[in-house]
Amino acid sequence: MRLKNGHHHPPAVFFYNVDGDPNDPARKKNIEDLRKKNEQMYAARQKWNADQKLYFLRLALIEQCVTFYSHKPYNTDELEKYAREMLKGHDDAIDEILTKVRERVPKGDK
Numbered sequence: 001m002r003l004k005n006g007h008h009h010p011p012a013v014f015f016y017n018v019d020g021d022p023n024d025p026a027r028k029k030n031i032e033d034l035r036k037k038n039e040q041m042y043a044a045r046q047k048w049n050a051d052q053k054l055y056f057l058r059l060a061l062i063e064q065c066v067t068f069y070s071h072k073p074y075n076t077d078e079l080e081k082y083a084r085e086m087l088k089g090h091d092d093a094i095d096e097i098l099t100k101v102r103e104r105v106p107k108g109d110k
Contacts, residue, residue, distance in 0.1 A: 010048045
């Protein structure tokens with residue numbers, strides 16, 4: 001399954017293992033560089049995880065709205081009113097919900 005940002009898998013987080021003399025200044029610099037890179041990779045993974053959770057919660061919310069409002073009495077005006085109140089500034093989500101509801105409502109029953 002392809003996810004929102006096009007990734008099939010989350011960003012990798014590599015761990016480091018540096019052998020050698022612990023007092024060597026070049027080794028200390030290398031370890032510090034690797035530690036910073038590891039922290040950046042871990043932060044990218046945490047952001048990816050949070051984005052994916054939000055993405056799937058959005059899908060669940062949309063599906064719930066579609067399920068509730070695609071059955072009689074087909075009150076899409078009420079749905080639009082509440083959606084505009086609660087999702088201010090997210091017109092794309094509002095449009096997606098309303099489009100999916102209208103697709104499921106049988107023709108002539110609106």
